[in-house]
Amino acid sequence: MKAASVVFKERDFYNLSRGQSLIAKTREWLDYCLVEEAEVVVFPGLVGCLYDCSARFLDDILKVSLLYKDIYICPGSYFVEQNSCKYHSSCIVKNGSIYLQQKQIYLAKWEKEQGLSRGVEVKSILVNGMKTALMVSTDLFYPQVSRQIALDDVDLVLAPAAIRGGKNVRLQLSGLWQNVQQNLFFGVESGLKGNLFNHDFYSYSAIHGPLEMTARENGLLAFERKTDKNQIITAMLDNEQRKEAVKKFNTLAQLNIDLYKDIFR
Incomplete structure (x- = not known):
């Protein structure tokens, strides 16, 4: 399966925060996906917060998705209200x-200040034969989330990322990249760059795989570069090759599974 991650530039945030249509930009990203024949794509974390209403954001995304019928779209993350609670969701x-x-599932201090509540479970679906889950932003830095996902036999994690602070590759690698190496699923990450809720965010876009699957044995199938002109990065995800990597180094085989019951409660 071919996966894509949106490369969100600082100028994109500048333009969108000053009136450029997010839906027009969404169609631009998806047009690139069509050209590259991507089957699944991830948008940046918090991008839905550029809308004044998450419900309207989702409605518009659903309408746009009708024009790109063969692409599974993770439209980034956003805040949503449900049963008198507000959640950071994707x-x-x-x-x-x-x-x-x-x-x-887990909240940073700034998210608690926004009045957000925690989720309590991870879910998954099949995407073109690959069991797929979502990890939302802060959860990338909580290894128990990715471990539970791995214990559910997930093949692919889609991750809309919004990492607070300035440029920090090492910090970002301690998130999804590290969890991919510890749990041996694929990870597709799209990062936000901009300022929201009086906080700066700087996150790169990357596609991760087990070390044994990457040409330089660095765990990166694709990583955004400053010189990139394209608005997406892509990589082929060979699930059979990933399963062979798991056989060579099965990190889950010796775990005490009972310790993970009700871990999010």
Whole structure:
């Protein structure tokens, strides 16, 4: 399966925060996906917060997805209200329907200050034969989330990222990249660059795989570069090759599975 991650530039945030249509930009990203024949794509974390209403954001994304019927779209993350609580959430949509919704499980201090509540479970769906889950932003730095995902036999994690602070590659690698190496699933990450809620965010876009699968044995199938002119990066995800890597180094084989029961409660 061919996966894509949106490369969100600082100028994109500048333009979107000053009136450029996010939906027009979304169509631009998805047009690139069509050219590259990508089957699944991830947008940046918090990008839905550039809308004044998350419900309207999702409605518009669903309408756009009808124009790109063969692409599974993770439209970034956003805040959503449910049962008098507010959550940092993401989803996977295709052809006008929501296939999976995921609430962020752990909260950073700035998110608590926004009045957000925690989710309590991880979910997954099949995307073109690959069991797929979502990890939302802060959860990238909580290894128990990725470990639970791995114990559910997930093949692929889609991750809309929004990492607070300035440029810090080492910090970002301690998130999804590290969890991919410890749990041996694929990870597709799209990062936000900009300022929201009086906080600066700087996150790179990357596609991760087990070390044994990458040409330089660095765990990176694709990584955004400053010189990139394209607005997406892509990589082929060979699940059979990944399973062979798991056989060579099965990190889950010796775990005490019972320790992970009700881990998010």
